[in-house]
Amino acid sequence: MRVISKLLSACVLFAAFFTTVNTWSGEAQPLAADPELEKRVEAVSSELRCLVCQNQTIADSHAELAIDLKNQVREMLRSGKSNDDVVNYMVDRYGDFVRYKPPMKPTTYFLWFGPGILIIVGLFVLMVTLRKRKARIDESPQMSQDDLKKVDELLHSSPGDSKS
Amino acid sequence: MTRFIVPLGIFVVLGFFLYVGLHLNPREVPSPFINKPAPDFKLSQLQDFQQQFSPKDNLNKVWMLNVWASWCVACRQEHPLLVQLKRQQSDLEFFGLNYKDRPEDARNWLAQLGDPYKFSLVDMDGKVGIDYGVYGVPETFVIDKQGVIRHKVIGPITPSIVKDCLTPLTQLLQQDTATDAPEMKKVMKACA
Numbered sequence: 038m039r040v041i042s043k044l045l046s047a048c049v050l051f052a053a054f055f056t057t058v059n060t061w062s063g064e065a066q067p068l069a070a071d072p073e074l075e076k077r078v079e080a081v082s083s084e085l086r087c088l089v090c091q092n093q094t095i096a097d098s099h100a101e102l103a104i105d106l107k108n109q110v111r112e113m114l115r116s117g118k119s120n121d122d123v124v125n126y127m128v129d130r131y132g133d134f135v136r137y138k139p140p141m142k143p144t145t146y147f148l149w150f151g152p153g154i155l156i157i158v159g160l161f162v163l164m165v166t167l168r169k170r171k172a173r174i175d176e177s178p179q180m181s182q183d184d185l186k187k188v189d190e191l192l193h194s195s196p197g198d199s200k201s
Numbered sequence: 202m203t204r205f206i207v208p209l210g211i212f213v214v215l216g217f218f219l220y221v222g223l224h225l226n227p228r229e230v231p232s233p234f235i236n237k238p239a240p241d242f243k244l245s246q247l248q249d250f251q252q253q254f255s256p257k258d259n260l261n262k263v264w265m266l267n268v269w270a271s272w273c274v275a276c277r278q279e280h281p282l283l284v285q286l287k288r289q290q291s292d293l294e295f296f297g298l299n300y301k302d303r304p305e306d307a308r309n310w311l312a313q314l315g316d317p318y319k320f321s322l323v324d325m326d327g328k329v330g331i332d333y334g335v336y337g338v339p340e341t342f343v344i345d346k347q348g349v350i351r352h353k354v355i356g357p358i359t360p361s362i363v364k365d366c367l368t369p370l371t372q373l374l375q376q377d378t379a380t381d382a383p384e385m386k387k388v389m390k391a392c393a
Contacts, residue, residue, distance in 0.1 A: 088336035101301075102336055105327050130334035132233040 078111045081120050085110075085127055086135045094137060232334055232353040236380070239266070239342065239350050240332045244322040247299055247307055254296075254322055256348055263374045265295045265367070266342040267318070267358075268330065270302040271310035273338040279357035283317035286363065292371050293363070297321030300330045300338055343367065345374045352392050366392035 079096055085106065087098040095103040095110075106127070113123045127135045139145045180188075239256045246252040256266075267283070269276040286293055297318035299307045304323055311321070324330055333342065343352040352370060354362060369388045378385045 105331060109328075109331055129233060130331070131336065132231060 074111065074114060077114050077120060078107065081110050081114070081123050082107050084124060084137050086137055088131060088135065232350070232355075234334060234342075234350045235353065237350060239344050239348050240329075242329045242332065244298075244324060244329060247297070247304060247311075247321040247323050250323070252320075254320070256344065259296070259344070260348055261346050262294070263346060263371050264319075264344055265293060266298055266333075266344060267295045268298045268300050268333070268335050268338050268340045268342075269321075270300045270338050271306040272302065275357045276339045277314070279339055279359070280314050280317070282358060282360060282363065284315040287315075287317040291363075291368070292375070293367055294319055295341075298324055298329065298333075300324050300335060301327040343370060343374070346377065352389070362392075 083094045083096040085095045087093045087095045087100055087103040087106075089100045089102050090098050093100075093103070095106045098104075110123050113126065114120075118126075124136065133139060133145075139148055141149060241256060243253050243255045246254060269280075283295055287295070295318050297320070299321045301324070304325070307321065307323075311318075322329075327335075333340075337355065339357055341354040341358060342350050343354075345351050351374060352366070354367075358367070366388065370392060373382075373385050373388060
């Protein structure tokens with residue numbers, strides 16, 4: 038029963054959609070009307086941080102401020118501004134913090150190069166440690182051929198005949 | 202001996218960073234507007250839509266632009282202080298920016314709780330808010346005689362902010378104190 042009623046309502050919705058679709062023309066264009074613009078809005082807003090929900094981009098967020106900012110992005114792009122113009126506009130207002138890709142400048146050098154430096158330091162420490170270990174092994178007293186033979190005998194003999 | 206010094210050193214450094222982190226507020230985004238001209242706008246006054254206001258009208262005046270809304274809980278928290286300041290005729294002159302609010306709600310709010318503002322401006326769609334980099338209400342901008350933003354308070358104003366920051370800062374700005382004057386630096390430190 039449930040399925041049938043769902044199907045029925047879907048049909049009704051579908052029919053309603055087609056009967057109204059003609060009346061739409063001439064009214065405000067739905068957002069999807071300009072997929073090119075929407076793609077750019079999406080691209081720019083996924084580079085901008087939502088200020089009230091800081092681990093989301095304004096493309097992901099449904100916070101009111103994020104929606105307002107997205108509208109602002111759309112409006113600016115529609116009026117012919119470039120993607121960089123829009124990002125710069127936001128940076129002027131909210132600081133570098135709004136950018137998910139931080140710019141390269143002296144205050145962010147540590148952010149950009151820190152991980153690389155850590156890896157290099159880590160590799161260096163690893164190398165030094167390994168070298169030291171190898172040196173310790175090399176320096177340890179060598180066994181003579183006789184000793185080795187003895188070890189071999191001991192390992193391969195059964196407990197009974199070790200008395201010899 | 203070094204066996205202990207190295208882990209201890211790492212621990213101390215890590216502890217230091219974590220300790221500093223305890224006192225930082227990740228929600229506080231420093232405004233890049235400090236020492237930049239206040240963005241221009243033209244908005245209607247809340248109590249009289251015919252009257253328009255632009256920040257240029259306030260040149261040669263030290264003033265505060267307080268962003269508020271009737272739906273904002275923290276605004277309710279700071280409001281009595283602003284009303285009290287107005288009653289005491291303090292030097293601080295507050296102009297309201299009614300952010301993303303319904304004018305009738307805003308008027309009711311002021312009628313109920315008192316109106317501490319010279320007047321409030323209607324920013325219904327939040328456009329001016331975006332232009333000023335507002336991301337939460339309340340926010341308060343201190344604007345000097347040249348129309349330059351000198352300080353921004355994020356969150357509700359408290360008596361200690363008024364006493365240690367806003368009042369001395371306003372006084373210094375009224376005397377056209379230079380940015381790098383020692384007393385100005387001292388006040389800005391108290392504001393930070």
